[in-house]
Amino acid sequence: MSIQRILTSDGSHTLLNQTLNAYYHSVNGALQESQSIYIDLGLKEAIRHYQLSPISAPLTVFEMGFGTGLNALLTWLEAEAAQVPVRYVTVEVHPLAEEQVAGLNYDGLLETHRLLQLHEAEWEQPVQLSPYFTLEKRRTKLQDFETSLQFDAIYYDAFAPSAQPELWEREVFEQLASLLKSNGNLTTYCSKSYVQRNLRAAGFTVEKHPGPKWKREVLRAIL
Template identity: 40%
Template sequence: MKRTLLKTGDGSYTLHIAEWDEQYHSKHGAIAEALHVFIKEGLHYWVAKNESTEIAIMEIGFGTGLNAFLTFLEAEKSNFIINYTGVEAYPLGLDEIQSLNYASLLNASEEIFLQLHNSTWEENHSISENLRLTKNQQLFSEINAENSFNLIYFDAFGIRVQPELWTEEIFQKMYNSLKPNGVLVTYAANGNARRAMQAVGFTVERLPGPPGKKEMMRATKKS
């Protein structure tokens, strides 16, 4: 499936899939969306709510590595200790990764960004004292974790193009993967996705969305 570079509203790049008319990130701002949805309403929310700086995160859709990179930067800045697991069925190519401009816009290390991508799959890597990374190349339907994570970044392609990723079956796997009081955040606010989350036991909140989007969702697994 052909992917082309697209400049988004905040100057950061994403990848566009013409066949689906779908992007890896919001066209209104890739970095802005990731900071709002996953860092502010996910990572910062969980740390404040639980008064803990040690956290296990699973990302559904490792993709461009932007969410992992921003999480690394937050871990370094705030001295969080993070075990990060990224799940991706179809990894990007090196040429696509090198075309992304996240490190320069964030005034951050390009070497670390590339290290996130170059780290071998199915192995645990120490990116720094604050972040350990494991990448699993698998379909989301193959996830069978149990009570393993505090936070899930659910960043799958949209329900319009991949409705099979927004079903009760998938959200049951997400629910099972979380520890009690674990949280899932996603850019989506689709009613069918919300009902699927609720059907498996999540308590779901609608929150103000990132630039260009009215709402997003945060789901909590109660103890």
Template identity: 40%
Template sequence: MTNHKLKLITTEDGSHSLLREDLNETYHSFHGARSESAYVFIEQCLRYYAEQTKKGRIRIFEVGFGTGLNAFLAAALAEENKVALEFHSVEPFPVVREIFEQLNFGQTPEEQQLLHRLHESPWESPQSITSHFSLVKHETTLEGFSAASDFDMIFFDAFAPSKQAEVWELANLKKCFDLLQPGGILTTYCAQGQFKRNLAAAGFEVQTLKGAMGKKEMVRGVRN
């Protein structure tokens, strides 16, 4: 698919993000890309779920592979805690090599190699990235994705509703609900009122949590 013009930026915690210039929208918070992802998707979703369930194998679905930061942090947690993670992610506009090679998420050469492996991984094909982390990237939209409905969690990391309202519509949230196992959770940085109403209408129990850096609130949805 066509790649949109992207500009590399540095956020307040020193980690990189990207600015998609046609939308005038960044991939992460200006207050800290790595800090935001670690809080919203790792601490309030993956680590929370793993500690609650004690599962040894977890299936994750991500809306928006983007810079690969969420997958990178999840892979690191999988190795640290010896938890098997199967990670599926959709991305209609993959980041090209000349961009992803500049991203500074890895703090050691080994971590940078991990980030590059995630981006270099073939599309539409399951890949073992580390001993505890496997990845399937799907070059499509949420609307175009289809898979078995037994995910444990969803990282909902689409662009903001003000930029891509269609992604946050009720039909897509119902699809996410159906993709989850009972007890599964969805998390996102967004706490917009209409989004929370749509999430509830899709069947989720809506939990409003303290937000990441610079944001008052975030949301976790639970499929009971």
């Protein structure tokens, strides 16, 4: 798998999978995209519901595609800021090599030293990285993923439909709906009409929201 590192418009890195001709994050700003869609639109909404609940169990997040680890890193930071314990579960078929991770500039931009901790955490088991963040990485395809957990939020950050159309079909969204709690949300950068139709067919209520810079709209789907 051939991977190229690219500097995006907000000064953060993304990666290009040259085999699929697909970017891991937006070239218009990787950091702003992740913060806007998955943290501001998805996680913070889940935290709002969580803080109204008497349940003491951790808030649960599922990410489709661990990738660079940027979404996980931002979630860890937000969990600590909100003082809400988060259990973060993610799947990835092709983990990045150590040298690919080392070249990413997220720690520098966010003034942290955590990205390598995320990538070096053991696979196939929960790893507590702080009192507010537990990470579980599973090396499997989404379609083969199984868990007894129900999630408060899902970050749907799969490669674009042009690269992996099978990940944007109704059957996949039905699988994801079965993993969500009532009032749980799924956020994604892809707002194509047929993606909206497939989400609705899977039982979601679809909301359109303004996207980050150069992105007209993104989706939050509520179960």
